[in-house]
Amino acid sequence: MNNEELRMKSEEFKTTGMTPEFVARAEQIAKPYEHKQAALLPLLRLCQERDGYVTSEVETWVSEYLCVPLVHVHEVVSFYTLYYRRPMGKHVIDVCRNISCTLRGGEEVLKALEQHLGIKEGETTPDGKYSLQTVECLCACEQAPVLQVDGGHYVGSLNLENIMEALPK
Numbered sequence: 197m198n199n200e201e202l203r204m205k206s207e208e209f210k211t212t213g214m215t216p217e218f219v220a221r222a223e224q225i226a227k228p229y230e231h232k233q234a235a236l237l238p239l240l241r242l243c244q245e246r247d248g249y250v251t252s253e254v255e256t257w258v259s260e261y262l263c264v265p266l267v268h269v270h271e272v273v274s275f276y277t278l279y280y281r282r283p284m285g286k287h288v289i290d291v292c293r294n295i296s297c298t299l300r301g302g303e304e305v306l307k308a309l310e311q312h313l314g315i316k317e318g319e320t321t322p323d324g325k326y327s328l329q330t331v332e333c334l335c336a337c338e339q340a341p342v343l344q345v346d347g348g349h350y351v352g353s354l355n356l357e358n359i360m361e362a363l364p365k
């Protein structure tokens with residue numbers, strides 16, 4: 197895509213706040229792929245890094261930009277828990293809900309966190325500090341039950357005694 201095409205694309209998508217710089221970054225992400233549709237996951241990630249979550253307007257933009265059916269973009273965003281569809285708190289706590297963690301007390305861990313934070317799974321504390329959600333296997337079953345903080349830091353071997361220490365301050 198040349199500069200003029202990039203400029204036109206960014207004009208076209210002004211309603212989603214897509215600046216020429218953002219469109220250029222999207223182009224860089226899609227460039228290495230033989231089929232630009234393959235850039236769907238990293239492009240959604242880029243959008244989320246910018247906005248904090250993926251809005252339906254952004255889904256539409258991504259769909260048009262990559263020439264991928266909107267329903268497919270929406271399915272991806274709603275399938276993967278790493279994409280957020282609403283504003284999230286400063287810290288996102290992902291509690292594993294899969295079999296190994298469930299067998300080793302994951303449900304009790306979740307209940308304790310809900311009680312401590314005063315919210316249910318899928319909600320954010322009123323002060324915007326924590327969002328709590330459940331996710332599929334975090335691939336750390338040997339440490340079950342496990343949670344993940346802010347998409348990267350794992351805390352395992354959780355129990356009712358050490359669970360609160362897992363929360364970032």
Ligand code: FES
Pocket residue numbers: 292293294295296297298332333334335336337338340341342
């Ligand atoms: S089942 Fe929880 S990390 Fe695998």
